[in-house]
Amino acid sequence: MLPDALKRLVHELKKLPGVGPRGAERIALWLITDGVGVSSALSDALSAAVEEVGFCPVCGTLTRKGEQCPMYTDPSRDKTRICVVEGPLDAVAIERSGVFDGTYHVLGGVLSPLEGVTPDDIRIPDLIKRVKDDSVVEVIIATNPSAEGDVTANYIADELRSYGIGVTRLARGLPTGGLIDYADSDTIEKALENRIKL
Amino acid sequence: MLPDALKRLVHELKKLPGVGPRGAERIALWLITDGVGVSSALSDALSAAVEEVGFCPVCGTLTRKGEQCPMYTDPSRDKTRICVVEGPLDAVAIERSGVFDGTYHVLGGVLSPLEGVTPDDIRIPDLIKRVKDDSVVEVIIATNPSAEGDVTANYIADELRSYGIGVTRLARGLPTGGLIDYADSDTIEKALENRIKL
Incomplete structure (x- = not known):
C-alpha cells in the first residue's frame, strides 16, 4: 500500500522510543511533504550528534565527545x-x-x-x-x-x-500539580508516611 | 546542559508531529547510544523517501514519484x-x-x-x-x-x-472496542440516531 521507500522510512521511525506504527506513518508523511525542509536538517543534526556527543568519563553525563562535562569542570x-x-x-x-x-x-x-x-x-x-x-x-x-x-x-x-x-x-510523595484522586495507592502511602509537620 | 549538537538534534526532532520536548530528548539520546546503528539507516531511508515518494496525479495517494498509484492502475x-x-x-x-x-x-x-x-x-x-x-x-x-x-x-x-x-x-457510531462510558455525547447521539434494527 505504501511505496517501498516510505515503508522503509516508517520501519526505521517505528524503532524510535515512544513512536508507534501510526505515529511513524504520520511522521514519515510529514517529513516528505510539509517537513521536507526539516528532513535534511534532521539528517545533518543526527550525524553531527553521533559524531560530537559523548559522555563525561567521570560523571557519565552528556557532554562533547572526549571532554569532561560542564558540571564537573565548573569550579563553582x-x-x-x-x-x-x-x-x-x-x-x-x-x-x-x-x-x-x-x-x-x-x-x-x-x-x-x-x-x-x-x-x-x-x-x-x-x-x-x-x-x-x-x-x-x-x-x-x-x-x-x-x-x-x-x-x-x-x-x-x-x-x-x-x-x-x-x-x-529523593523524597517520595504527591507530585506538584497531581490530583490526589488520580494518585496510585503507593504514592498516597508514601505521601502519608512522609507527611510533613506544618 | 545538553551538548550543542544534541540540542540541535532535539530541536529538529521536536518539529516532528506528535513528538514533544521530552520525547525528542529521549529519541535523541537513544539515537546516539543504543540506536546508533539506526541513525544512519534512518538518514538513508529519509533521503530515499524524499527522493522516491510522490503522489498519484489522479488520486493524490502516496506512490512512487511520477507514477500513478497501484490502486488506480490495478484493472481489477x-x-x-x-x-x-x-x-x-x-x-x-x-x-x-x-x-x-x-x-x-x-x-x-x-x-x-x-x-x-x-x-x-x-x-x-x-x-x-x-x-x-x-x-x-x-x-x-x-x-x-x-x-x-x-x-x-x-x-x-x-x-x-x-x-x-x-x-x-461513512457511518457514525460507536467505534469497535470503544467503551460506552468513555464515548463523548456526540458519538452517543450519532449512535442512537443511526441505530440499526436487529
Missing part, C-alpha cells in the same frame, strides 16, 4: 555532593530544576538480577572511587521510584555505609 | 466508486481494512473559510472531473467526523447532486 560546583541517577536525561531534568549545585553520577541502568545486571555493570565501583577521591560528604540517590530503583538505591546505601558519609534519597 | 479495481479522504494516510487506513475495492481521491485538506481554504485548494474540481471522466456511480465521502469534515462532505454532496450519482458518507 560542589564536588563533595554527588547526585546518583539512572540515565543522563535524569541529570538533565534535575539540572533544569536549578536547585542542585553538586555533580552527577550516571549509573547507566539499575540492578536487575533477572537481566543479569550486576553492580559492576552500572558504574557503582566508579561511584565508590569518586567518594574516596573527591572527599564526598553526601550522596543523593535519585534512582527512579520503582522496584529496581529501590533495590539499586538500597544496595548503594549499603556499599557506602562504611565511609561514614551522608546517603540520602 | 472499480474505478466507478471513489472514496474521498482528507489525507493520504486515511486512504492507507481504509486500504488496511481490505473491504474497499474502488479508488481514492485525496483532498489534501478540508474546507475552512477562516483559514482561507476554498474548494479549489482541496482538489474538488479534480474530483468532479473524475466523476465525469470515469462514469462514477458512487462517491463515498470519508472525511473525518469533525466540524470541518462535515462542512466539506456537505459541500461535495451539493456539488455532485446534479450528476445523479450516489453520494454516501
Whole structure:
C-alpha cells in the first residue's frame, strides 16, 4: 500500500522510543511533504550528534565527545555532593530544576538480577572511587521510584555505609500539580508516611 | 546542559508531529547510544523517501514519484466508486481494512473559510472531473467526523447532486472496542440516531 521507500522510512521511525506504527506513518508523511525542509536538517543534526556527543568519563553525563562535562569542570560546583541517577536525561531534568549545585553520577541502568545486571555493570565501583577521591560528604540517590530503583538505591546505601558519609534519597510523595484522586495507592502511602509537620 | 549538537538534534526532532520536548530528548539520546546503528539507516531511508515518494496525479495517494498509484492502475479495481479522504494516510487506513475495492481521491485538506481554504485548494474540481471522466456511480465521502469534515462532505454532496450519482458518507457510531462510558455525547447521539434494527 505504501511505496517501498516510505515503508522503509516508517520501519526505521517505528524503532524510535515512544513512536508507534501510526505515529511513524504520520511522521514519515510529514517529513516528505510539509517537513521536507526539516528532513535534511534532521539528517545533518543526527550525524553531527553521533559524531560530537559523548559522555563525561567521570560523571557519565552528556557532554562533547572526549571532554569532561560542564558540571564537573565548573569550579563553582560542589564536588563533595554527588547526585546518583539512572540515565543522563535524569541529570538533565534535575539540572533544569536549578536547585542542585553538586555533580552527577550516571549509573547507566539499575540492578536487575533477572537481566543479569550486576553492580559492576552500572558504574557503582566508579561511584565508590569518586567518594574516596573527591572527599564526598553526601550522596543523593535519585534512582527512579520503582522496584529496581529501590533495590539499586538500597544496595548503594549499603556499599557506602562504611565511609561514614551522608546517603540520602529523593523524597517520595504527591507530585506538584497531581490530583490526589488520580494518585496510585503507593504514592498516597508514601505521601502519608512522609507527611510533613506544618 | 545538553551538548550543542544534541540540542540541535532535539530541536529538529521536536518539529516532528506528535513528538514533544521530552520525547525528542529521549529519541535523541537513544539515537546516539543504543540506536546508533539506526541513525544512519534512518538518514538513508529519509533521503530515499524524499527522493522516491510522490503522489498519484489522479488520486493524490502516496506512490512512487511520477507514477500513478497501484490502486488506480490495478484493472481489477472499480474505478466507478471513489472514496474521498482528507489525507493520504486515511486512504492507507481504509486500504488496511481490505473491504474497499474502488479508488481514492485525496483532498489534501478540508474546507475552512477562516483559514482561507476554498474548494479549489482541496482538489474538488479534480474530483468532479473524475466523476465525469470515469462514469462514477458512487462517491463515498470519508472525511473525518469533525466540524470541518462535515462542512466539506456537505459541500461535495451539493456539488455532485446534479450528476445523479450516489453520494454516501461513512457511518457514525460507536467505534469497535470503544467503551460506552468513555464515548463523548456526540458519538452517543450519532449512535442512537443511526441505530440499526436487529
